Amino acid sequence: xxxxxxxxxxxxxxxxxxxxxxxxxxxxxxxxxxxxxxxxxxxxxxxxxxxxxxxxxxxxxxxxxxxxxxxxxxxxxxxxxxxxxxxxxxxxxxxxxxxxxxxxxxxxxxxxx
Amino acid sequence: xxxxxxxxxxxxxxxxxxxxxxxxxxxxxxxxxxxxxxxxxxxxxxxxxxxxxxxxxxxxxxxxxxxxxxxxxxxxxxxxxxxxxxxxxxxxxxxxxxxxxxxxxxxxxxxxxxxxxxxxxxxxxxxxxxxxxxxxxxxxx
Numbered sequence: 001x002x003x004x005x006x007x008x009x010x011x012x013x014x015x016x017x018x019x020x021x022x023x024x025x026x027x028x029x030x031x032x033x034x035x036x037x038x039x040x041x042x043x044x045x046x047x048x049x050x051x052x053x054x055x056x057x058x059x060x061x062x063x064x065x066x067x068x069x070x071x072x073x074x075x076x077x078x079x080x081x082x083x084x085x086x087x088x089x090x091x092x093x094x095x096x097x098x099x100x101x102x103x104x105x106x107x108x109x110x111x112x113x
Numbered sequence: 114x115x116x117x118x119x120x121x122x123x124x125x126x127x128x129x130x131x132x133x134x135x136x137x138x139x140x141x142x143x144x145x146x147x148x149x150x151x152x153x154x155x156x157x158x159x160x161x162x163x164x165x166x167x168x169x170x171x172x173x174x175x176x177x178x179x180x181x182x183x184x185x186x187x188x189x190x191x192x193x194x195x196x197x198x199x200x201x202x203x204x205x206x207x208x209x210x211x212x213x214x215x216x217x218x219x220x221x222x223x224x225x226x227x228x229x230x231x232x233x234x235x236x237x238x239x240x241x242x243x244x245x246x247x248x249x250x251x252x253x254x
Contacts, residue, residue, distance in 0.1 A: 031117050031124050
């Protein structure tokens with residue numbers, strides 16, 4: 001908070017505007033680009049696999065790699081919660097059920113150990 | 114940027130205004146929820162699903178920040194905030210697994226991302242997505 005405290009309002013707004021433009025440019029980059037070109041067919045098909053790849057790539061590491069080290073043991077509450085939530089998600093495809101079961105397992109293990 | 118590539122062919126036929134607004138709304142959960150919907154879309158109406166979801170997410174996100182920051186609410190130490198994102202992502206992952214190549218993609222990407230987790234600048238995720246998609250494409254042939 002102290003960093004913001006020493007900055008003038010103008011500088012803060014400048015940061016906000018620059019970051020807004022940058023993040024919007026990234027998000028719209030290819031959507032805009034392929035308005036002018038057709039997406040080549042060999043690229044279009046693999047894009048179906050992007051969703052599973054990104055979701056798995058983001059979901060798994062924080063459960064296993066924590067505080068700069070790997071925790072691949074059944075006493076790691078994050079890992080066990082993730083595995084149980086995975087089974088629930090697979091069986092029910094329910095968002096609420098998945099999150100609830102994950103937290104339930106997390107607290108159960110944290111309390112028991 | 115990965116989402117932008119992925120959404121580009123879907124948004125291809127939309128007007129410039131619609132593309133501009135939809136690009137503004139891109140976010141992880143919206144992408145994950147909309148992709149299966151776009152894939153099975155026959156009437157071409159799924160973009161309203163995307164729009165509605167995007168506006169709701171954006172609204173609640175901003176509202177949440179205003180309330181959280183404005184009221185100075187702190188997350189209690191005991192609450193495992195790092196668990197929320199993985200659980201939400203896991204819930205959104207299974208609906209997009211529809212055949213063996215997509216399952217293989219997810220398994221490889223999850224594994225590679227974990228092995229590469231010590232790398233800086235999110236390089237692990239880029240590596241994971243590249244390896245996962247490569248394996249999935251190979252299996253699709």
